[in-house]
Amino acid sequence: MPANDRVLLISADCHAGPLPDTIRGYVAPKYREVFDAWLADQAGMLARRAEHTGEAIYGDEAMADFEVEKAVGQGGMDGAWDSKRRLTEIEQDGIVAEVIFPGGTFQTISPFGSGLMTYQYAQDEAIWWEGCRSYNRWLADFCNEVKGRRAGVGLITIDDIPRAVAEVEWLRANGVFGGIVLPVDTNGHPFYNHPRYEPLWSVCEALEMPIHTHSGWTPNYGRHDGSLGIFLYEISWFAHRPFHFLIWSGVFERHPRLKFVMTEQGSSWVVGALQTLDSQYALPMFRHLRRKLPRKPSEYYHQNAFIGAAFMDDTAATQRYEIGVDKLMWGSDYPHIEGTWPHTAAKLEQAFAGVPRAEAAQMLGGNAARVYGFDVEALSALAARIGPMQEKLGR
Amino acid sequence: MPANDRVLLISADCHAGPLPDTIRGYVAPKYREVFDAWLADQAGMLARRAEHTGEAIYGDEAMADFEVEKAVGQGGMDGAWDSKRRLTEIEQDGIVAEVIFPGGTFQTISPFGSGLMTYQYAQDEAIWWEGCRSYNRWLADFCNEVKGRRAGVGLITIDDIPRAVAEVEWLRANGVFGGIVLPVDTNGHPFYNHPRYEPLWSVCEALEMPIHTHSGWTPNYGRHDGSLGIFLYEISWFAHRPFHFLIWSGVFERHPRLKFVMTEQGSSWVVGALQTLDSQYALPMFRHLRRKLPRKPSEYYHQNAFIGAAFMDDTAATQRYEIGVDKLMWGSDYPHIEGTWPHTAAKLEQAFAGVPRAEAAQMLGGNAARVYGFDVEALSALAARIGPMQEKLGR
Incomplete structure (x- = not known):
């Protein structure tokens, strides 16, 4: 903790991505031609995205409404890829360390579409994989520029589990990664209660690599009325859908030290979900299931789960005792302008008005330091x- | 209302289904051979069901745990198809009228699998349709045996919308139907924000036929660990998933008198869902959407939605003002033994202990009388x- 009267602030949810020319150098030579063709097909990319969300998220009318031009006019989102600028802006916002997820801005590129929307459309699995790998290689360098203050969250696909396991080992050995993003869709493979994923849970537990889900993927809606509203509402559900698959299939029973972090998907769902899961667990018809699963779903939640960047609405603060003061990790969502940047201090004042200071310190940095292994002493000055x-x- | 000190009790969620020999007579002659083959394939039916839920819901170990044999020993679930017995048991339970959904018991048959799990597996759409039609014909006769006290909820498929519209007209003309069940899956067609469904919303509004979703359908899980827990948890989400598609695509804006009833899917999700939907509606990026949709999602909820059989947990009673005392309709789930039958009086005492009597009367019968058009005066004696x-x- 800082020696004086300031808070050690860690953002458990920031985003970064490379510029097209930059990432090209990280794509394996044998995929460069495919990459160039993919990149040249800007219209195709936008069309695929619009088909997915129904409307371009930052596009057309919505974009004007978002007043994103204003934000860009004020300095833009170049911190997504400009390491130096990022550092300045993060520090101006009061943040000493950050957890970095993928996530596009206008200028940056998500290689082959991989990232929070992995498996959004049909594409050869080798292409998805190369997208993840090239992003991870870039992110390693990006995090290494400010070692100890950037924890990257690496990407995997789950088509080939031994390959995914090897990637987790590579990420861990690299030293600057704070876990992996679990794809929210499984590309036609069975969902996450299937035993095929067991080696992945094992390696993440053994190497202390937290598994994350982050909002982003939903089923395709087509361009019909209200699709943007539906997309925004459903990304939260689909992001935490894997959680109850892991509970019921005993993953948390077998892996008590596995950390499962659910990021930028709100927290208003948590209390109700745990109540429902616990009451279903107690049903007479589940007696045979309780033999395999000796503890209630909420106990596995308290053992394994964490909630990232959940202060978009009031429920995180007001329901903190039920959700867990030791579970909640604040995030600024930098450089996305729907987050708290560049007005973090003012927004924190508002969000934490009713919260005791010791609890606020936990949720603003203490928990993230513990989950991601940030060196609090080194960051204190x-x-x-x-x-x-x-x-x-x-x- | 009854003249004396008793409550007029209507169950907004009961289940009925025909015996195999009975329904055979309702299947159109040209489908009888297909029906016989389908019925003979008991093993195939069970396998499809197990593939869907991961474990047979009332099967194997779970069945022993459910102590369903005991219930059967006490009189069984013959009221699912035995009209006279049903009437006696319903009355013994204190109920004067009921809303009838499909829903299997051991002896009864869901023709061609249609019902709450319509589209559960791949099958010719004509077969799904004949399953719905034959069930509706049987249910019409079943309800007509005790006219004014049984409101059947008819089945449709949505492969052919003009055909579905014609079926709604047939159901309304028949006089004993209280609406339709909307399939929770759309069999590969676009989901419910697509304009193709507009004639269906129109006819249901014009003919005052409430549209229901009822828990039952989920994606297939395969037979892996915990599938039964996952199935039971997810049937609620998938059952009310169409609701926000209708909100965001303006269906409730265009059809202010359409009634949308969400049955046997709990109510602990309602308050959080409305909060989230309203706060997303207020986002700056939705300004263009607010031009098409002048009111907040919660306003459409209060205008169009109803919650059926939500007293399985405490939240319906404790959150009744936020959910709406005029929205909640109690249901016994007869003859399913996870409901309140045959101990309804005792269970109601417990569930409504803290609720003012006038409010209890609304939720126990008044609201259902209004939504389904039961003649309260005729039922009072x-x-x-x-x-x-x-x-x-x-x-």
Whole structure:
């Protein structure tokens, strides 16, 4: 913790992505031609995206409404790829360390579409895989530029589990990764209660690599009325859908030290979900199931789960005791403009107004330090200089 | 309302289904051979069902745990098809009228698998359709045996919308139907924000036929660990998934008198869902969407939606003001033994302990009478004789 009256602030949800010219150098030579063709097909990419969400998320009318031009006019989102600029802006926002997910901006590219929307459309699995690999290689370098302050969340596909396991080992050996993103769709393979995934759970537990789901993927809706609203509402459900598959199939029973982090999908669903799961667990017809699964779903939640970047609405603060003060990890969503950047201090004041300071400190940095292994002592001096004033946060 | 101190009790969620020999007579002659082959393939039916839920719901170990044999020993579930027995048992339970959904018991048959699990597996659409039609013809006769006290909920498929519209007209003309079940899956067709469904919404609004979703369908899970738990958890989400498609695509804006009833899928999700939908509706990026959709999602909920058989857990009673005292309709789930039958009076005492009596009366019968057009005056004499004692219900 900082020595003075400032808070050690870690964002458990930021986004970064490379520029097209940059990522090209990270794509394996044998895939460069495919990459160039893919990149040249801008119209095709936009069409696939629109087919998926129904409307381009930052496009057309929505884009004007989003006043994104204004944001770009004010400095834009170049911090998504510009390491130096990013560092300045993050520090201006009071943040000493960050967890980095993929996530597009206008200028950056998601190689072959891989990232939070992996498996969004049909494409050779080798292409999806190369998209993940090239992104991971780029992210390793990006995180290494500010070692100890950037924890990258690596990408995998799940078509070939031994290959995914090897990638987790590569990410861990690299030293700057804070876990992996689990694809929310399984590309036609069985969903996550199937035993085929067991080696993946094992390696993530053994190597202390948290498994994340992050909102982004949904089924395709086509361009019909209201699709954007439906997309935005459903990304949360589909992002935490794997969670109850892991509970019921005993993954958390077999892997008590596995960390499962659900990021940017709200937290208003948590309390109701645990109540329902626990009451179904107690049903007479589940007696045979309870023999295999000795503990209630909520106990596995408290043992294995964490909630990232859940302060978009009020429920995280008001329901913190039920969700768990030790579970919630704040995130700024930088450089996305729907997050708190560049007004984090003011927005934190508002969000944490009713929260005791010690609890706020946990949710603003303590929990993330523990989950991702950030060195709190090493970060304290910086936090004492740039962190938000403690007296303004909580009571 | 009953003249004396008893409550007029209507169950908004009961189930009925025909015996195999009975339904055979309702299957159109040209489909009888197909029906016989389908019926003979008991092993295939069970296998398809197990593939769907992961484990047979009432089967194997789960069945022993369910102590269903005991229930059968006590009198069984013959009321699913035995009209006279059903009437006696319903009245013993204090109920004067009921809304009837499909739903299997051991002896009864769901023709060609149609019902709450329509589209569960691949099958010619003409076969699904004949399954719905034959069930509807049987249900019409079944309801007509006790006219004014049984509102059947008819089945449709959505492969051919003009055909579905004609079926809604047939059901309405028949006089004993209280609406239709909307399939929770769309058999490969676009989901419910697509304009192709517009004639269906129109006819249901014009003919005052409430549209229902009822828990039952989920994606296939295969027979892996925990599938039964996953199935039971997810049937609720998939059952009310069409609801936000209808909100966002403006169906409720265009059809203010359409009634949309979500039955046997709990109610713990309602408050959180409306909060999330309303806060997303207010996002700056939705300005263009608000031009088409002048009101908040929660306003469409209060205008169009109803919640059936939501008293399986405590949230319906404790959150009744947020969910809406005018929205909640109790149901016994007869003859399923996970419902309140045959101990309805005792269970109601418990569930409504903290609820003012006038509100309890609304949720126990008043709302259902309004939604389904039951003649309260005509039912009052019976209610005054068999209804649960008012002094024991609520405060």
